[in-house]
Amino acid sequence: MLKKHTVVEKNSVLMLIFVVIVISIGGIIEIVPLFRMETTIEPVKGVRPYTPLELAGQNVYIREGCYNCHSQQVRPLRDEVERYGHYSLAAESMYDHPFQWGSKRTGPDLARVGGKYSDLWHVQHMIRPQDVVPESIMPGYAHLSHKGANLEDIGKDMTALRMAGVPYTDEQIANAYNDAMAQAQDESDHHDGLMERYSKVNARNFDGQATTTEMDALIAYLQVLGTMAELKDYTHDGTKRSGQ
Amino acid sequence: MSDNQVEKDAVSGVETTGHEWDGIKELNNPAPRWWLGVLLISIIWSIGYWVVYPAWPTLSGDGERGGTKGSFGWTQYSQLKESQAEIVARKAAYLDRFNAASFDQIKTDEELYAFAVAGGASAFKDNCATCHGTGGTGSAGYPNLLDDDWLWGGDVNTIHETIRAGVRANHDETRFSEMPAFGEMLSGQEISHISDYVLSFSSGAAYDGEGKDLFEMQCASCHGEDGKGIRDFGAPNLADAIWFYGGTKGDIMSQIRQPQHGVMPAWEARLSESTIRQLAIYVHSLGGGEE
Known part of the structure; x- marks a missing residue:
C-alpha cells in the first residue's frame, strides 16, 4: 500500500479529487461552526451596542494600542474571578469589532x-x-x-x-x-x-x-466596560435565567 | 524512464522515484513507521477527546446553546465552581460566624477580627489601593485612611456605609454634598479674606479682619463657626491643618472659587456584603478608627 502513491502522483485528476476532499474536511470543520455562532452566545440581558x-x-x-498591555477577558479561573469579578461572557463582546480578548497582560484586565x-x-x-x-x-x-x-x-x-x-x-x-x-x-x-x-x-x-x-x-x-450585562441572575447552565 | 523499468539505488537497494536533480536521485522510501504510528494514534486520540470533552459547538445537543457535551460532563465553569468550593470550605470555619456576628461582636472575638482584617487587607489591595495608596495613605484628592480626620465619619458603621454606597457615586443611597462655587458670588477680595481666616484656624494666629464675618455668613452653615466641619454634610474640618486639595492660600482660594468634588465609587454591586464588612473593619483598624 505504501507504494501506491505513484498512482495518485501520476494521475492529475485523481490527485485533484483527493486534494479537494482533504481541504474540504479541514474547511468544513473550521467554517461551519461560524454559521452557528449564535449558539455560543449566552442569553444574558442588558448588552447593547x-x-x-x-x-x-x-x-x-x-x-493607542492599549490592547498590547490590557486584555478584556476575565477567564473562568478562580484567581481571576476573585480579582476582577464575574468571568466574561461571549455575549459581552458580541458587538466588539475587533474583540479585545487575550490572556497576555502587562497591565490588569479591563x-x-x-x-x-x-x-x-x-x-x-x-x-x-x-x-x-x-x-x-x-x-x-x-x-x-x-x-x-x-x-x-x-x-x-x-x-x-x-x-x-x-x-x-x-x-x-x-x-x-x-x-x-x-x-x-x-x-x-x-x-x-x-x-x-x-x-x-x-x-x-x-x-x-x-x-x-x-x-x-x-x-x-x-x-x-463590563457593566452592561445583567449578571446577577446569570448561571452557566441557564437554571436561573431571569425572565425566561 | 519507462514505468515497467524501475531503477534501484545501487547502495541501499531502494527504488528511486525517477526524479533527478543535478544528478541527485530521490529514493522511494515509505514514511517512517514510528511517524505513521504517531499520526494514527493522534487521530484515534482525537476521536476519544471528542467523545469525552465538549467539542462541537455546531451540533445542537441541548436547546439553543447547542454543542456536544462530552461524556465526562466537564466544563470550565464546573471546574471553576470546584476550585471556588475549595476556598469556601477553607473560609467556612470563619465566614458563617463572621456573617452572623455584629461589628461589636467581631471586635471582641480575636479570631474573627484577625480573619476580617486579613480579608479586608487583601480586598483593599485589589480595589482600594489604586486611589487610597497601597498603605492607605491617600494623595491629593484621595483621603488618607491612616489619620483620624474623616470627612463622613470614622466609626466602623459609617465606614461600611461609605464603602457600600460611595460618595457622589452611581448609587441610589450614595453620600452626596456639593460646595457651591463661590467665585460666582464673592469678589476675589472677599475670597482672599475668607482664605486668611480659614488659615488662621490651624495656624493659631490671631485674626482680626473681614474674613470672619464673611466666613460665618457663607461657610459656617456647613463647616461650622469654629471651622471644624460637619460630617453630616461631608464638610471637611478646616482647623486641623489636614488639607484635601492643598493648604496654601492659593489652593484654598481656588477651592472656594471653583471647588473640586471627589467621587468614590459605590461597591455594593461589585463586592459581596461580607467583603465590604471586612474592608470596613480593615480600614477602621488602620489607625484612625473611631468608636
Whole structure:
C-alpha cells in the first residue's frame, strides 16, 4: 500500500479529487461552526451596542494600542474571578469589532473596569499614571486631553459596524453626532434622545473640560466596560435565567 | 524512464522515484513507521477527546446553546465552581460566624477580627489601593485612611456605609454634598479674606479682619463657626491643618472659587456584603478608627 502513491502522483485528476476532499474536511470543520455562532452566545440581558461616544473611545483605545498591555477577558479561573469579578461572557463582546480578548497582560484586565474608579481618577491616571499608582509602568496619555474627539465621522463607523452585524438602527446612525456630543455634557438638549436610543448611559462631562476630547471618549468607553450585562441572575447552565 | 523499468539505488537497494536533480536521485522510501504510528494514534486520540470533552459547538445537543457535551460532563465553569468550593470550605470555619456576628461582636472575638482584617487587607489591595495608596495613605484628592480626620465619619458603621454606597457615586443611597462655587458670588477680595481666616484656624494666629464675618455668613452653615466641619454634610474640618486639595492660600482660594468634588465609587454591586464588612473593619483598624 505504501507504494501506491505513484498512482495518485501520476494521475492529475485523481490527485485533484483527493486534494479537494482533504481541504474540504479541514474547511468544513473550521467554517461551519461560524454559521452557528449564535449558539455560543449566552442569553444574558442588558448588552447593547456602544454609544457613538463610547465607540469613539474604543477607536482611541485601539489606536493607542492599549490592547498590547490590557486584555478584556476575565477567564473562568478562580484567581481571576476573585480579582476582577464575574468571568466574561461571549455575549459581552458580541458587538466588539475587533474583540479585545487575550490572556497576555502587562497591565490588569479591563473587562470589568467600568465604574471601578472615578472619572477624575481616570483623567489623572491617563495624564500621568504614577500620580495615582506610584508603582505603575504605564506611559502617560496626556495628549488625549488636548485633542478633540473625532465624532464627525462616527456615524460612518456605525454604518460599517452594522454591516458586521451590530444592530445599530437608522435613527441611531442619523443622530450619532448629537448623541456623542450630548453624552460628554452634564446638561444637553439631546440627553433625552440619547437615553431613549441607548439603555443605561453614563452621560456627564467625563474629563471636566468644556470641549469634548478624546479623553472624554476613552473614559466613557472604559466606564461602560463590563457593566452592561445583567449578571446577577446569570448561571452557566441557564437554571436561573431571569425572565425566561 | 519507462514505468515497467524501475531503477534501484545501487547502495541501499531502494527504488528511486525517477526524479533527478543535478544528478541527485530521490529514493522511494515509505514514511517512517514510528511517524505513521504517531499520526494514527493522534487521530484515534482525537476521536476519544471528542467523545469525552465538549467539542462541537455546531451540533445542537441541548436547546439553543447547542454543542456536544462530552461524556465526562466537564466544563470550565464546573471546574471553576470546584476550585471556588475549595476556598469556601477553607473560609467556612470563619465566614458563617463572621456573617452572623455584629461589628461589636467581631471586635471582641480575636479570631474573627484577625480573619476580617486579613480579608479586608487583601480586598483593599485589589480595589482600594489604586486611589487610597497601597498603605492607605491617600494623595491629593484621595483621603488618607491612616489619620483620624474623616470627612463622613470614622466609626466602623459609617465606614461600611461609605464603602457600600460611595460618595457622589452611581448609587441610589450614595453620600452626596456639593460646595457651591463661590467665585460666582464673592469678589476675589472677599475670597482672599475668607482664605486668611480659614488659615488662621490651624495656624493659631490671631485674626482680626473681614474674613470672619464673611466666613460665618457663607461657610459656617456647613463647616461650622469654629471651622471644624460637619460630617453630616461631608464638610471637611478646616482647623486641623489636614488639607484635601492643598493648604496654601492659593489652593484654598481656588477651592472656594471653583471647588473640586471627589467621587468614590459605590461597591455594593461589585463586592459581596461580607467583603465590604471586612474592608470596613480593615480600614477602621488602620489607625484612625473611631468608636
